[in-house]
Amino acid sequence: MTEQTTSTENSVDQQHFDTLIADDSRIEPRDWMPEAYRKTLTRQVSQHAHSEIIGMQPEANWITRAPSLKRKAILMAKVQDEAGHGLYLYSAAETLGTPREVLNEQLLSGKAKYSSIFNYPARTWADMGAIGWLVDGAAICNQVPLCRASYGPYGRAMVRICKEESFHQRQGWEILYELSHGSKEQKQMAQDAVNRTYGPALQMFGPPDADSPNSQQSMEWNIKRFSNDELRQRFVDMIVPQAEALGLTLPDPDLKWNEERGHYDYGQLDWDEFMSVIKGSGPCNVQRMQRRRKAHDDGAWVREAAEAYAKRQMQAAAEAAGSADDNEEVSIVAGRASAELIGA
Amino acid sequence: MSENTTGNWPLWEVFVRSSRGLSHVHAGSLHAPDATMAVRNARDLYTRRNEGTSVWVVPADAITSSDPDSKGGYFESAQGKSYRHATYYTKSEGVKHL
Ligand SMILES: [Fe+2]
Ligand SMILES: [Fe+2]
Numbered sequence: 001m002t003e004q005t006t007s008t009e010n011s012v013d014q015q016h017f018d019t020l021i022a023d024d025s026r027i028e029p030r031d032w033m034p035e036a037y038r039k040t041l042t043r044q045v046s047q048h049a050h051s052e053i054i055g056m057q058p059e060a061n062w063i064t065r066a067p068s069l070k071r072k073a074i075l076m077a078k079v080q081d082e083a084g085h086g087l088y089l090y091s092a093a094e095t096l097g098t099p100r101e102v103l104n105e106q107l108l109s110g111k112a113k114y115s116s117i118f119n120y121p122a123r124t125w126a127d128m129g130a131i132g133w134l135v136d137g138a139a140i141c142n143q144v145p146l147c148r149a150s151y152g153p154y155g156r157a158m159v160r161i162c163k164e165e166s167f168h169q170r171q172g173w174e175i176l177y178e179l180s181h182g183s184k185e186q187k188q189m190a191q192d193a194v195n196r197t198y199g200p201a202l203q204m205f206g207p208p209d210a211d212s213p214n215s216q217q218s219m220e221w222n223i224k225r226f227s228n229d230e231l232r233q234r235f236v237d238m239i240v241p242q243a244e245a246l247g248l249t250l251p252d253p254d255l256k257w258n259e260e261r262g263h264y265d266y267g268q269l270d271w272d273e274f275m276s277v278i279k280g281s282g283p284c285n286v287q288r289m290q291r292r293r294k295a296h297d298d299g300a301w302v303r304e305a306a307e308a309y310a311k312r313q314m315q316a317a318a319e320a321a322g323s324a325d326d327n328e329e330v331s332i333v334a335g336r337a338s339a340e341l342i343g344a
Numbered sequence: 345m346s347e348n349t350t351g352n353w354p355l356w357e358v359f360v361r362s363s364r365g366l367s368h369v370h371a372g373s374l375h376a377p378d379a380t381m382a383v384r385n386a387r388d389l390y391t392r393r394n395e396g397t398s399v400w401v402v403p404a405d406a407i408t409s410s411d412p413d414s415k416g417g418y419f420e421s422a423q424g425k426s427y428r429h430a431t432y433y434t435k436s437e438g439v440k441h442l
Pocket of ligand 1: 052081082085161
């Protein structure tokens with residue numbers, strides 16, 4: 001193939017891709033796509049997956065200390081959902097061509113990033129409330145537009161995730177509601193958790209638009225639909241009345257309704273701290289990674305056992321196939337296995 | 345299926361029947377060492393809220409798909425064949441139950 005044919009083919013491919021994007025259609029895994037589009041998405045979707053996986057830790061920390069059996073069951077269901085979200089997203093990321101073990105290795109080696117909100121500790125039970133309300137709340141705000149992301153598998157994963165997130169946010173809000181309507185100490189505990197979580201939750205939308213150089217390209221590709229600041233504003237406008245309904249305040253002296261803009265004004269966030277947490281100096285960065293690596297290592301024997309079992313089953317099935325005619329019992333077992341496979 | 349090292353399990357595509365009377369629809373994929381584990385994991389992963397009454401798993405490499413490079417050309421043959429659709433036939437307008 002000459003160089004010229006390649007570039008002609010590429011431009012036809014590129015045109016087809018551009019048309020799909022211009023029509024606000026979807027790109028599917030086996031479509032041609034620009035390398036930069038593939039790279040951007042692989043990074044974004046896998047970082048998103050890593051965030052769900054690491055994001056289990058602050059809440060898992062409180063499962064054994066939940067104040068009631070009901071709260072424990074709720075928290076376990078939520079943490080299990082987050083594991084599920086991670087798997088939906090890894091599954092979407094893999095369709096872009098990077099195998100799971102590579103993605104996993106990127107997380108374990110510390111090469112890949114995850115959302116820096118999870119590098120803060122969950123100090124009290126009230127943090128379970130603040131995380132659900134503000135962290136999952138910010139995530140929803142971010143994720144709803146991603147349901148229309150131009151990459152099909154990513155959008156579909158987001159639809160599935162968003163359906164589950166509203167339970168997360170509501171259960172968190174309700175934890176805070178119970179506490180803020182409890183004793184003075186309980187209300188203070190709720191307020192403290194909100195005070196700690198507010199700033200980092202607002203930073204989940206990423207740096208201010210002026211400092212977010214890659215956003216423009218993502219918006220042109222219909223991956224991102226709204227800018228960081230637009231989404232942050234939307235979130236602030238939503239949580240102010242929600243905080244009022246809780247009887248709690250948000251720790252921002254500059255927070256006030258701006259009649260002219262029709263939005264709440266809010267104060268400067270601490271972006272130096274944000275950058276330092278991203279770079280690894282947050283209160284829990286080291287702990288989160290250690291915990292993740294340990295969980296992976298501790299699970300090795302389970303993976304090995306499952307694999308050894310699968311291999312033996314396959315050998316048995318092969319032997320059974322070889323002597324199927326004179327071994328009725330084995331062929332019944334094999335028949336049952338394939339019936340299960342097709343859901344018969 | 346090929347030999348796999350730990351953590352490099354085959355990929356399974358998951359199809360879920362959301363309720364009786366409906367077809368199985370693709371839900372996503374997962375890794376599992378064998379079909380039995382794949383079905384169990386698919387249940388835990390894709391049906392935590394009664395989303396399914398039945399699950400299929402299919403080894404991803406067992407799926408053959410239409411030519412992805414044809415950019416729709418593969419499916420264009422029906423264009424210009426509008427006579428395959430009932431709306432092509434207009435003489436019967438006003439005639440009931442036709
Ligand atoms: Fe999640
Ligand atoms: Fe969540």
